[in-house]
Amino acid sequence: MLFFTQCFGAVLDLIHLRFQHYKAKRVFSAAGQLVCVVNPTHSLKYAPTRCAAAQASTEQGILPPCHHHEAVHDPQLVPCTCPLFSCPWEGHLEVVVSHLRQTHRINILQGAEIVFLATDMHLPAPTDWIIIHSCLGHQFLLVLRKQEKYEGHPQFFATMMLIGTPTQANNFTYRLELNRNQRRLKWEATPRSILECVDSVISDGDCLVLNTSLAQLFSDNGSLAIGIAITTSKVHSSEAEM
Amino acid sequence: MLFFTQCFGAVLDLIHLRFQHYKAKRVFSAAGQLVCVVNPTHSLKYAPTRCAAAQASTEQGILPPCHHHEAVHDPQLVPCTCPLFSCPWEGHLEVVVSHLRQTHRINILQGAEIVFLATDMHLPAPTDWIIIHSCLGHQFLLVLRKQEKYEGHPQFFATMMLIGTPTQANNFTYRLELNRNQRRLKWEATPRSILECVDSVISDGDCLVLNTSLAQLFSDNGSLAIGIAITTSKVHSSEAEM
16 A cells, blocks of 8 residues: 555655656746837837838849939938937948947847847837847847827837848748737738838838737736747748648 | 767757757648638628617627518518628528538538638728638538728627527637737637628627738738637636636
8 A cells, every 4th residue: 555655655756756857948948038128119200101212123133223312312221220219320231230229228238039028018009129139140130019000009019120221131031920819810921121111011000910809918017928939031931832 | 080070960950850850840730721712702791780779688698689671570580690791691600500511602611720820901991711620520601701891990709609599608718819920829718609790790800800901911921820719618718817
C-alpha cells in the first residue's frame, strides 16, 4: 500500500515539475521579447493629402516624390519623413534616422521580434505612436495612427516603412499581430519605403486597420500591444494554395 | 572541359527537377482544398439594428434574445437566423440547417479547411455571401457582408456563427485568411452562436473588417477568396507571451 502511495506521489511530482517547466518556458519566451512602451504624440500639423501623388510615382520607380515643400533641388536629398510635423529639414537617406532621433526624439529599438505597447489609446484623433525598429541591418519606422477617416468614427492604422529605397523594401516582410480576448489579427505585407508617404499608405487603407471597438477588445487598460516581426522576403508559398 | 560542362548540366537538371517537385507539391496542396464559389444575394430586407440588445443578453448567458417578431412563446423555438430575409419561420435549433437549406437555398460544404470564393464584389451594398460549413460534427454559418456603415464608404465584414448554443460555440476557433499581392490578413476568433445576431456582430465590428481598397487588393477578377479553417479551441498559447 505504501509502495503505491509513493508511486502516486512520484507521478504527481513529475506532473508538477513538467507544469513548472512549461510555465518557466512561457515566462522566458515572454521575457525574450522586447516590450517597448510607446507614448502618443499629438500631431502638430496634420495634412493627410500632402503626398497624394506620391504613391503612383514611387510605384513607377521614381524616387522621392513626397515633398513637404515646393522643390528639392538635389534629387538625392530626402525631405523629413516624420509623419508628425511639417518639418523643413531635408537630407540624404543615410541621415534620416539620426534626424528623426535627434529632432523628433523617436526611440530606436533592436531585435527581430518586439512588442510595441502603445499607451493612452483613448486620446482623441489625430494621434500617432512612432518608433524606429532596427533589424536585419536596416531601420524601419513603425507608425500607429488614430485618425477620423469618417467624421466621428476614429480608426487605428498601423504600418511599417523601411528607411531605405522601394527596391530595398521589397526584400522584407513585416508582420503585425494583435492577440487578446480569444481573438487574433495578423497583418503581413512588404514594408513601403519611407520615400513613399505614410499619409498615402494610411489614406489608402493598405495597412492594418482597426475600428475603435476592435481596438478596445485588443487593448488592456488603455494600452494596445502589437507584436512586430520582420523577416527577409520569401515567396508567399501559400499564396498559390489559396 | 567536357567533364565540367556535363557536371554543370547535371547540376542545372537537379535544380530544375527540385523546382518542378516544389511546383507540383504546391499544385497538389492547392487541389486538396475545396473551393466553394459563392454568389452574392442582395438583402431583401435590411434591418441592421433589429437585434441591438442581443449581444449583451447572450453574453450574460440568456438564450435566444434575438427575435424578429414580438414574442416566441416556446423558449425552445429559435427564429429564423438567416441574415438575408425577415422570415417568419421559427423552429428548434436542430432544424435550422434544413430550413436555411430548403427555404433560403444556402449551400452546405464539408471539410476542415475550405476556400470561400465570393464573386461579384463590385455589387452595391447591402449584399451578402453566405454558406453553411459542416465540420467537426457541427454546422457553421459563414457570412460575408458588404455594408455602408459610414455613408458612401462600403466595407466588407466576415464572420462565422455556430448553428448551436454559445456554450458549444466556445469549443471552437475559426480562422479567416486572405492572401494575395504580397499581403496576408488573418482573423482568428471563437465563433458566435447563431442565437446571437449576425447583425450585431457586424455592427460592433467584432469580425474581419475590410475597406474597399484592401478588398480590391485581395480580390482577383472581382472575386475574393477567403481561406476558412475551424479547429477545436485550445488556450491561445501565445496570448500570454504578448
